[in-house]
Amino acid sequence: MVRGRISRLSVHDLRFPTSLEGHGSDAMHTDPDYSAAYVVLETDAEDGLKGCGLTFTLGKGTEVVVCAVNALAPHLLNKDLGDIVGDFRGFYRQLTSDGQLRWIGPEKGAVHLATAAVLNAVWDLWAKQEGKPLWKLLVDMDPRMLLSCIDFRYITDVLTEEEAYEILQKGQVGKKEREEQMQTQGYPAYTTSCAWLGYTDTRLTQLCSEALKDGWTRFKVKVGADLQDDIRRCRLIRNVIGPEKTLMMDANQRWDVPEAVEWMAKLAEFKPLWIEEPTCPDDILGHAAISKALAPLGIGVATGEQCHNRVIFKQLLQAKALQFLQIDSCRLGSVNENLSVLLMAKKFGVPVCPHAGGVGLCELVQHLIIFDFISVSASLKDRMCEYVDHLHEHFKYPVVIRKACYMPPKDAGYSTEMKEESVRQHQYPDGEVWKELLAAQGN
Ligand SMILES: [Mg+2]
Numbered sequence: 001m002v003r004g005r006i007s008r009l010s011v012h013d014l015r016f017p018t019s020l021e022g023h024g025s026d027a028m029h030t031d032p033d034y035s036a037a038y039v040v041l042e043t044d045a046e047d048g049l050k051g052c053g054l055t056f057t058l059g060k061g062t063e064v065v066v067c068a069v070n071a072l073a074p075h076l077l078n079k080d081l082g083d084i085v086g087d088f089r090g091f092y093r094q095l096t097s098d099g100q101l102r103w104i105g106p107e108k109g110a111v112h113l114a115t116a117a118v119l120n121a122v123w124d125l126w127a128k129q130e131g132k133p134l135w136k137l138l139v140d141m142d143p144r145m146l147l148s149c150i151d152f153r154y155i156t157d158v159l160t161e162e163e164a165y166e167i168l169q170k171g172q173v174g175k176k177e178r179e180e181q182m183q184t185q186g187y188p189a190y191t192t193s194c195a196w197l198g199y200t201d202t203r204l205t206q207l208c209s210e211a212l213k214d215g216w217t218r219f220k221v222k223v224g225a226d227l228q229d230d231i232r233r234c235r236l237i238r239n240v241i242g243p244e245k246t247l248m249m250d251a252n253q254r255w256d257v258p259e260a261v262e263w264m265a266k267l268a269e270f271k272p273l274w275i276e277e278p279t280c281p282d283d284i285l286g287h288a289a290i291s292k293a294l295a296p297l298g299i300g301v302a303t304g305e306q307c308h309n310r311v312i313f314k315q316l317l318q319a320k321a322l323q324f325l326q327i328d329s330c331r332l333g334s335v336n337e338n339l340s341v342l343l344m345a346k347k348f349g350v351p352v353c354p355h356a357g358g359v360g361l362c363e364l365v366q367h368l369i370i371f372d373f374i375s376v377s378a379s380l381k382d383r384m385c386e387y388v389d390h391l392h393e394h395f396k397y398p399v400v401i402r403k404a405c406y407m408p409p410k411d412a413g414y415s416t417e418m419k420e421e422s423v424r425q426h427q428y429p430d431g432e433v434w435k436e437l438l439a440a441q442g443n
Contacts, residue, residue: 002081002129004045009076011069012038013062015428016359016391017437022198023390026252027224033059034391036359037066037114038418039121043081051125052417055117055330056358062428068114071101076118085126088149092336108308112333119334120364124414134414135367139179139374143168150340154311158318164343171375178374186405187370188380189387190218190248192357197222201236208240215404218246218384224254227263234270250276257286261293274302274324281306287321302326305355309333310340317348326355329364342372352377357388362399363415366406394422
C-alpha cells in the first residue's frame, strides 16, 4: 500500500567530468560532462523511504532543468502519494499541462526532462513502498491499473486504451515462463563503451578485444565526423570482432538526409545492422526517406534518444521511419509515457532497443525493457538494450551484467538512488570534485 504525503522535494545539479578522457564523445557532442538533475522526494510516512529520480544532461544546462524541476515542485508538495498514483494519468496531465508552464514545452525540452526526473522519483518511491523492483511492480500490476497511468491523448488514432488492454491481455500468456527466463538468462545487451569518437585507434582496438573476451557479441561505433576516419575505424573494429558479430553505427544527428544516404552507402561494406540518429531527430519524413534508401543495403534506421514525446514516436512509426525504436527513460515523461510507446511499438511490430549509458540510464531503462519482454513484446528477436560501462559506481543499486546480459534488479525501487557521497562530491559547482577542477582551471 502506498502511503504518506510528499513533504520535501530537493533537486541537485550533479556533474561528472567525463570530457577529460573523451568518454561519451560523438560527432555532435565532442566534450560532454555527463550530468544529471537529481530529484529526491521525502514523505511524512514513518518508513523513511525516499523517492529518487533523475534526468540525464551533458553538463551546461543542467541548471536550467533544475530550475524547471523547482517550477514543477508545487504540483507535488503536500500531495498524498496515494492520490498521485491512484489517478496517475490525471497527475501526469496536471504536470504536463500546467496552464503556464506548458508554454515552454509542451512535453518537450527542459521542462519535459524535468517532468521525467520528478516522475521517475515518484515511480521509485512507489516501487520502494511496494517492496518490489520497478519492473516487477509493472509486471504484477493489473492491466487496467497499468493503463490508468498512461495519457492516451494525441495517440488514440493509432492506439486506443481498449487496444492497449488487448495487448496486455495477450501478454499474460506465458508471462511466468518469460519472467523465469529473465531471472536465469537476463536481457541481451550491446556495448557502446569501446568506440567513442574521441578514442584513439589503439584504445579502440584494445577495448574491442577486451569486450570480446568478456563475452560481448554486439558493438556500436560512433561515426559521422569524417568519412575516411569512419572507414578506417570500422575496418579496424570488424578486423577485431570478425564478420559474424553485430555492429551498429551512430551518427548522433550529424547529416542532412541525402548526405546520410551517401555516407552510409560507403560504410555498408562493414555490414551495420543500423544507423542511429542519421539526421535531425525532429525530421520524421527525413528518417523515412533514409529508411527507404538504406533498406536495399540491409541497413535499418534507429532513433529515439532525443525523441521529444509519444507523438513523435507515433509519427515515426506511422511513417515507417525507423526499424529499431530507442526509448529513453529520462527523455520521455517517465514510465508513464514510455509505457505508451512500448505498446505502440508492439502494435506496429517494431523492436524496441532502448537508449542507455549517460548517468543512470542503464540503471533505469533495464526495468522498462525487462517489463516489455515479460508483459508486452514477448520476444527477443532483433532486440537488445544499450550498455555503457560508466558511472555505475555512484549508484546504490548498480546494474548487474552477466554474459553480456542485464540481470533483473532485485532491490525495491527504480535503481535510481545515488550514493550520498557521490551526490556530495559531484554537486556543481560546490562539490569537492568541481572545486578542485575549477580551481585547477583558474576559475
Ligand atoms: Mg545514440
